[in-house]
Amino acid sequence: MKKRNILFAGIAGVVLLGGAIGVGANSIAGDKNPENTGSAISMDEAKKIALHEAGGKLKEIELEKDDGRLIYEIELISDEKGRKVDIDIDAKTGNVIKVDQDDDHDNEPVTNKEAKVSMEDAIAVAVKDTPGEVEGSEFDPEDGYYEIEIQTGKNEVEIKVDSETGKIITKDND
Structure with a gap:
C-alpha cells in the first residue's frame, strides 16, 4: 500500500514537472517573437x-x-x-x-x-x-x-x- 502511494506521488510529481517545463519553454519561445505573445x-x-x-x-x-x-x-x-x-x-x-x-x-x-x-x-x-x-x-x-x-x-x-x-x-x- 505504501509503495503504491509513493508510486502515485512520483507519477504526479513527474506530470507536474513536465507541465511546468512545457509552460516555461512556451514562454521563452514567446519572448523571441513578440507576435507570439498576443497583442x-x-x-x-x-x-x-x-x-x-x-x-x-x-x-x-x-x-x-x-x-x-x-x-x-x-x-x-x-x-x-x-x-x-x-x-x-x-x-x-x-x-x-x-x-x-x-x-x-x-x-x-x-x-x-x-x-x-x-x-x-x-x-x-x-x-x-x-x-x-x-x-x-x-x-x-x-x-x-x-x-x-x-x-x-x-x-x-x-x-x-x-x-x-x-x-x-x-x-x-x-
Whole structure:
C-alpha cells in the first residue's frame, strides 16, 4: 500500500514537472517573437491611433517588447515640414505611451518621394509572395521602397517593395 502511494506521488510529481517545463519553454519561445505573445490590438489599429494622435504619413511600424511590455513603435512624417514624429502605443490597451516630435532645428526635412502604392498594398504584395506574420514595415522615402519583415515559422524574411510599381525589388531570408 505504501509503495503504491509513493508510486502515485512520483507519477504526479513527474506530470507536474513536465507541465511546468512545457509552460516555461512556451514562454521563452514567446519572448523571441513578440507576435507570439498576443497583442490585443492589431498593427492596423495601432496605425490608426497614431495617425489620429499626430497626423502625417506612416513611415515605420514595429511591434517590440520594451521592459516586458509589448508596444508598437511608430514613426510618422509630418505633412507640413517633413519632420519625424515617434509614437509608442501599448499593444494590449491601445493607449498612447509616448509622442516624441522631432523639434530639432538642425534636422533637414525628409525628401519624400511620393508613393503611388500604399503601405497596406505593399504589405499585401509581400504577404502574398511570402505568407507569414508581418513583424514590421517601413517606408524609405529617399529610395522609394517599402521594407517589410515577415516571420515564417523559424525564418524572418525581409522584402523590399517598390513604392511606384508595387513589385518586389529584393527578398532576403535571415
